[in-house]
Amino acid sequence: MALEKGIDKLVQDFIAAGRPSARNQNIDDRRAGYVASTVLAGETETRVQIETHVLEGQIIRVFSPVNAPEMMPAAIYYHGGCFISGGFDTHDNQLRQLAYYGNCRVVAIQYRLAPEHTFPAAHDDAERGADLVWQYAEKLGVDKNRLTLCGDSAGGHLALVTALRLKVKKLWQPVQLILIYPMLDATASFESYAHNGTDYIITHDTLLSGYEMYLAETDRLHPEASPLWRDDFYGLPPVHIITAEYDPLCDEGEMLYQHLTEQGVKCTAQRWLGVIHGFFQLGGVSQSARDVMRDIAGRIKHVRDE
Numbered sequence: 001m002a003l004e005k006g007i008d009k010l011v012q013d014f015i016a017a018g019r020p021s022a023r024n025q026n027i028d029d030r031r032a033g034y035v036a037s038t039v040l041a042g043e044t045e046t047r048v049q050i051e052t053h054v055l056e057g058q059i060i061r062v063f064s065p066v067n068a069p070e071m072m073p074a075a076i077y078y079h080g081g082c083f084i085s086g087g088f089d090t091h092d093n094q095l096r097q098l099a100y101y102g103n104c105r106v107v108a109i110q111y112r113l114a115p116e117h118t119f120p121a122a123h124d125d126a127e128r129g130a131d132l133v134w135q136y137a138e139k140l141g142v143d144k145n146r147l148t149l150c151g152d153s154a155g156g157h158l159a160l161v162t163a164l165r166l167k168v169k170k171l172w173q174p175v176q177l178i179l180i181y182p183m184l185d186a187t188a189s190f191e192s193y194a195h196n197g198t199d200y201i202i203t204h205d206t207l208l209s210g211y212e213m214y215l216a217e218t219d220r221l222h223p224e225a226s227p228l229w230r231d232d233f234y235g236l237p238p239v240h241i242i243t244a245e246y247d248p249l250c251d252e253g254e255m256l257y258q259h260l261t262e263q264g265v266k267c268t269a270q271r272w273l274g275v276i277h278g279f280f281q282l283g284g285v286s287q288s289a290r291d292v293m294r295d296i297a298g299r300i301k302h303v304r305d306e
Contacts (some may be wrong), residue, residue, distance in 0.1 A: 082210025
């Protein structure tokens with residue numbers, strides 16, 4: 001399928017600019033570029049309230065619909081950014097929209113980034129953040145029995161590994177996982193890395209340089225570096241995986257679906273056509289981005305009906 005019109009224009013501009021490589025940018029410029037790209041997210045959703053909390057030293061931000069009841073289902077959200085960039089600022093509009101359309105609270109977790117902090121810093125922060133939300137559920141106004149773990153790209157990876165860690169601890173579990181084009185295989189061994197790796201803005205260089213910084217001293221096949229290859233998925237809650245047709249990560253997301261299903265996990269997967277890695281954040285130019293937002297919001301909202 002051809003690229004969506006608005007996304008095609010971004011891709012053509014990227015190619016015309018000579019396909020600039022993220023490897024040639026310093027980390028501050030990469031982070032600033034990600035923040036600058038939020039102009040593509042569309043109109044800011046204002047029908048929400050936002051609070052920032054520090055729980056035992058960890059910063060979280062809670063997005064709620066205006067006039068929200070005291071207790072609501074919630075999504076614990078991990079932002080993308082290849083483990084080296086991203087944060088509350090890059091995902092502000094998506095989290096606002098998820099809270100509004102999902103009629104839920106969205107709790108964004110701040111985690112440490114590479115190269116300043118290498119593996120397992122982000123993983124540890126992701127797990128600790130989820131535990132703190134569960135622990136302080138009453139204070140935050142979230143129903144601890146209806147917590148979804150959700151994330152995009154590196155954040156999808158963190159949501160999956162967090163769920164696996166929680167399963168081992170046996171203290172609590174989320175009711176579902178929603179993984180938006182997750183980074184799963186640090187060895188980059190699938191064909192979509194070759195097919196979709198150069199032209200579609202988020203290139204193999206973008207993704208692999210993120211792994212190189214975060215996994216500087218970690219084996220690429222470590223079970224938490226490349227969770228795709230694990231054989232201990234059994235017992236996870238239901239998982240929904242979103243992939244993008246022109247994404248270097250498309251194949252590994254679909255392979256995760258296969259592995260989860262083989263290991264007895266209830267799993268659904270949907271490949272969105274005509275779109276690229278990062279399309280969830282392109283609501284200002286992409287109809288699919290607006291549609292996937294409503295789809296994810298609906299899954300959080302109706303989690304009780306599963």
